[in-house]
Each structure stands twice: as C-alpha cells, then as structure tokens.
Amino acid sequence: MKVCVIGTGYVGLVTGACLAQIGHHVICIDNNSEKVVLMQSGKSPIFEPGLDEIMQSGMEAGRLEFTTDLAAGVAHGDILFIAVGTPALPNGESNTRYVEAVARGIGSHLNGGYKVIVNKSTVPIGSGDSVRRIVLDGVAEREEKIGGFDVVSNPEFLREGSAVYDTFNPDRIVLGSHSDRAIAMMQELYNPIVKREFVADRNLPQVSVVVTDLTSAEMIKYAANAFLATKISFINEVANICDRVGADVTQVAKGIGLDSQIGSKFLQAGIGWGGSCFPKDVSELIHAADDYGYEAQLLKAAVATNQMQRLVALEKLQQVLKILKGKTALLN
Ligand SMILES: NC(=O)c1ccc[n+]([C@@H]2O[C@H](COP(=O)([O-])OP(=O)(O)OC[C@H]3O[C@@H](n4cnc5c(N)ncnc54)[C@H](O)[C@@H]3O)[C@@H](O)[C@H]2O)c1
The missing domain is CATH 1.10.1040.10 (N-(1-d-carboxylethyl)-l-norvaline Dehydrogenase; domain 2)
Incomplete structure (x- = not known):
C-alpha cells in the first residue's frame, strides 16, 4: 500500500521504516530539512536498535523515501499518518498546533482518490473530529474534486529504546473510526504484523486488533x-x-x-x-x-x-x- 508519514520523530520514523520493511511504499515527511538530509543518507537522527538497518533496507528496496515536500507525500499516500509532537502547554493541556498545521497542509494538498488520515500522535479526545473539520476547510477553499477521506485514530504504544521491536511485536493494535472502509484499509496495512510474518517465533497467536469508534481509541x-x-x-x-x-x-x-x-x-x-x-x-x-x-x-x-x-x-x-x-x- 502507499503510505505517507508526516513527522519523523520516534513514532513517525519507526512507523515509516517498519511499514516499508513489511512491503509498503512509504514517503516520510519532516519540516526539519537537516533531519531529512540525514535520513536520506540512511542514518537515523535517534538511536533505536535495528532502525538504521531497516531504514537502509527500505531505501535500497525503493520502498522508503524522505522529503520535506508535503504535497508529494499527500499525493503519494492512500494512508496519511500524522505523527508530529503534542507537547504539554503550561496549563497541562496538550499543544495541538503541530497536528493542526499538518491537517491544514493535508487539506490544502488533498487531491485524487479516497484517503485515510490517521492520527498516530497522542491527541486530545475529540481531535479526530477537529482534524476532519480542518482538512474539510482546506479542501473547501479549492475547486478541485477529491475522492473523499476518513479519519482514523491509531494510537502508538511503543517504548523509546525498543521502538522497532515494539512495532513488530505489539500487544495490540487499536483502530478507531466511524468508517468501515478506513478500518478495512488499516487492517490490510497491518496484516503482516497481525499475522506475525516478520517475527522469528511464528507460533505466537495473532496480534489482537481492537476496533472502536474514534473517541474510544483516543481515550484508550x-x-x-x-x-x-x-x-x-x-x-x-x-x-x-x-x-x-x-x-x-x-x-x-x-x-x-x-x-x-x-x-x-x-x-x-x-x-x-x-x-x-x-x-x-x-x-x-x-x-x-x-x-x-x-x-x-x-x-x-x-x-x-x-x-x-x-x-x-x-x-x-x-x-x-x-x-x-x-x-x-x-x-x-
Ligand atoms: N516518543 C514516544 O515514546 C511516544 C510513544 C507513544 C506516542 N507518542 C506520541 O507520538 C507523537 C509524536 O511523538 P515523537 O516522540 O515521535 O515526537 P518528536 O517530537 O520526536 O517528533 C515529531 C517530529 O515532527 C516533526 N514536525 C513537526 N511539525 C511538522 C510539520 N508541520 N510537518 C512535518 N513534520 C513536522 C518534527 O520536526 C519532529 O521531527 C506525540 O503525540 C507523542 O505523544 C510518543
């Protein structure tokens, strides 16, 4: 499947590299051009065991690219992951301005066929709906016809220091959406991980996939x-x-x-x-x-x-x- 991951920190980079490793075609976007240049050379800006290796193998196979070009990423991906930071504000609330900026960017570039927009960032409850509204506003400002989109909440549970291992060996995968079509595409995306096709012990039971509404996934x-x-x-x-x-x-x-x-x-x-x-x-x-x-x-x-x-x-x-x-x- 064609995937775009926006924000290449711990979560985005590991997600993008692991999805490329299991056979998907992934473009990773970051607005930090120095970071992008480093990743284009096959080096990870963070230390995570096994990450450099899967980045390099994904790039050699032609399935993993890094760029600052959001328009190119949005055009490429059938599934668009938002994986930017959500740091705390002084009053304890999460700062969602990076997520909102990405949603606006997606809205202004969205074209072509149906897309699934995935909140991978840990976002305040209700953010799935606000991402949907922001993207719709961006689309409404243009004349272009788009093929429609749905929003999915797919929270991340990886631990820094074992992020690659955790991505291939999750305790569960949580998918929240009101759209059956979007959930079906997400299940297809994660199928090799669910079936444990990329772990040594193939006798392990399948990974549990918890399908919920959008808000419940955010709450989980x-x-x-x-x-x-x-x-x-x-x-x-x-x-x-x-x-x-x-x-x-x-x-x-x-x-x-x-x-x-x-x-x-x-x-x-x-x-x-x-x-x-x-x-x-x-x-x-x-x-x-x-x-x-x-x-x-x-x-x-x-x-x-x-x-x-x-x-x-x-x-x-x-x-x-x-x-x-x-x-x-x-x-x-
Ligand atoms: N780090 C963890 O262990 C962990 C685990 C689970 C969930 N999460 C959640 O995942 C989200 C991402 O966390 P992280 O640790 O990967 O964050 P991070 O700060 O390490 O990385 C965020 C990346 O997004 C990029 N970015 C910011 N704005 C952008 C934009 N407009 N366009 C493109 N790129 C942009 C930044 O340059 C940075 O590289 C957060 O919501 C966090 O709470 C993190």
Missing part, C-alpha cells in the same frame, strides 16, 4: 498511560509506608506482582515517573475531565504522589550524605 491511549503512571505512584506510596513500618518494598512488590491480576511490571519503587509521555498525557486527561465537569481525583492524587516522591529521594540522600549544601540535584 490516555487511559493506558494514566493507568501505568498511577501504578507507579501506587508502589511509591506503598514504599513510603514500607519505610515507616519496616517492610522491604522490593519484596512486597515481588509478592504482589506475582499475582497475575496485578502483574510485576511498573511496580519498581523509585523517584517517580517522568519521560516524554506520562506527565503530559496524565495532565491532558485531567484537563479533559475538568473540561467536561469531572474532577479526576485519583489521577490528581497520582500526580501529587509523583511530585512528592522527588522530595522523598532528597530526604534519603540527606540521610546518607548528611549535608546537601553545594550538591546539585536536577529535578525536572
């Missing part, structure tokens, strides 16, 4: 990250209680993690959660709930526990080092 991404962040805050709270009662949180985590209903992952007590996704996704969900008149008390408590946990780490340092004056602790 936020709910997944909010759950994992809350799980970490939970074990940190348990750790703080353990410290007081004389229990060892490592043993406690092992003891509860072996319960298959709980699971051992995300039960390592420590300094708290951070990274590029958890803080912004949890605060966006709290913000969205507030917008709809609901106070997300549990999520707010998870955030508060997380912020407090950094101070717990400082107190422990003080117990060991005694004097912290003159030492630098980076809290961000």
Whole structure:
C-alpha cells in the first residue's frame, strides 16, 4: 500500500521504516530539512536498535523515501499518518498546533482518490473530529474534486529504546473510526504484523486488533498511560509506608506482582515517573475531565504522589550524605 508519514520523530520514523520493511511504499515527511538530509543518507537522527538497518533496507528496496515536500507525500499516500509532537502547554493541556498545521497542509494538498488520515500522535479526545473539520476547510477553499477521506485514530504504544521491536511485536493494535472502509484499509496495512510474518517465533497467536469508534481509541491511549503512571505512584506510596513500618518494598512488590491480576511490571519503587509521555498525557486527561465537569481525583492524587516522591529521594540522600549544601540535584 502507499503510505505517507508526516513527522519523523520516534513514532513517525519507526512507523515509516517498519511499514516499508513489511512491503509498503512509504514517503516520510519532516519540516526539519537537516533531519531529512540525514535520513536520506540512511542514518537515523535517534538511536533505536535495528532502525538504521531497516531504514537502509527500505531505501535500497525503493520502498522508503524522505522529503520535506508535503504535497508529494499527500499525493503519494492512500494512508496519511500524522505523527508530529503534542507537547504539554503550561496549563497541562496538550499543544495541538503541530497536528493542526499538518491537517491544514493535508487539506490544502488533498487531491485524487479516497484517503485515510490517521492520527498516530497522542491527541486530545475529540481531535479526530477537529482534524476532519480542518482538512474539510482546506479542501473547501479549492475547486478541485477529491475522492473523499476518513479519519482514523491509531494510537502508538511503543517504548523509546525498543521502538522497532515494539512495532513488530505489539500487544495490540487499536483502530478507531466511524468508517468501515478506513478500518478495512488499516487492517490490510497491518496484516503482516497481525499475522506475525516478520517475527522469528511464528507460533505466537495473532496480534489482537481492537476496533472502536474514534473517541474510544483516543481515550484508550490516555487511559493506558494514566493507568501505568498511577501504578507507579501506587508502589511509591506503598514504599513510603514500607519505610515507616519496616517492610522491604522490593519484596512486597515481588509478592504482589506475582499475582497475575496485578502483574510485576511498573511496580519498581523509585523517584517517580517522568519521560516524554506520562506527565503530559496524565495532565491532558485531567484537563479533559475538568473540561467536561469531572474532577479526576485519583489521577490528581497520582500526580501529587509523583511530585512528592522527588522530595522523598532528597530526604534519603540527606540521610546518607548528611549535608546537601553545594550538591546539585536536577529535578525536572
Ligand atoms: N516518543 C514516544 O515514546 C511516544 C510513544 C507513544 C506516542 N507518542 C506520541 O507520538 C507523537 C509524536 O511523538 P515523537 O516522540 O515521535 O515526537 P518528536 O517530537 O520526536 O517528533 C515529531 C517530529 O515532527 C516533526 N514536525 C513537526 N511539525 C511538522 C510539520 N508541520 N510537518 C512535518 N513534520 C513536522 C518534527 O520536526 C519532529 O521531527 C506525540 O503525540 C507523542 O505523544 C510518543
């Protein structure tokens, strides 16, 4: 199938290179021309195990290209992925201006046959509909006839550091749309991954594909990250209680993690959660709930526990080092 991926960060570049590896014809677009020149030489701007290799094999096979030319990408792709960043604004909401800019660009270049526009970025709930409206506005400004389009939410769950592995071995693929036609095209796109055609162990069961409406797919991404962040805050709270009662949180985590209903992952007590996704996704969900008149008390408590946990780490340092004056602790 013909694919265009707009935004080549962790998500877009890995998605584009992996889709080329499974046989699709992919054009990756980025508006950072230095990055594009580097990728055109077969080098990835980020370090991800296996990424350079699949980029080079895709390029040698003539199935993977990099350009800044959005018009060319939109003309090429039957499926257009939006994979630009959605950083947090100071008030906790996600900044959707990059997604909106890409939607406007797609609207002004859309022509030819039917297209599927895919929100791969983690976008606030309702963004699928706003992308649709922005693209329609762009199309309406022109006289050209287009073959129609639908929007799909296809959230990403890869982990930085094992992004290529995760793309070929997903726990599930989530597809949200009101259009059966768009869902069918997405299922065809991912079929080789669903059937495990590109992993060594071919006896694994097929990857589960969760088909939902647009809004539920958007919510799945936020709910997944909010759950994992809350799980970490939970074990940190348990750790703080353990410290007081004389229990060892490592043993406690092992003891509860072996319960298959709980699971051992995300039960390592420590300094708290951070990274590029958890803080912004949890605060966006709290913000969205507030917008709809609901106070997300549990999520707010998870955030508060997380912020407090950094101070717990400082107190422990003080117990060991005694004097912290003159030492630098980076809290961000
Ligand atoms: N990084 C992760 O581990 C991860 C995991 C799951 C989901 N996500 C989500 O995926 C989305 C992308 O994340 P990322 O980490 O890949 O972002 P990133 O910031 O690494 O990359 C975004 C890319 O988009 C490009 N870009 C911005 N505006 C553009 C435009 N108008 N046209 C073309 N290119 C443009 C930037 O130059 C950059 O290369 C975010 O919504 C993020 O929350 C990220």
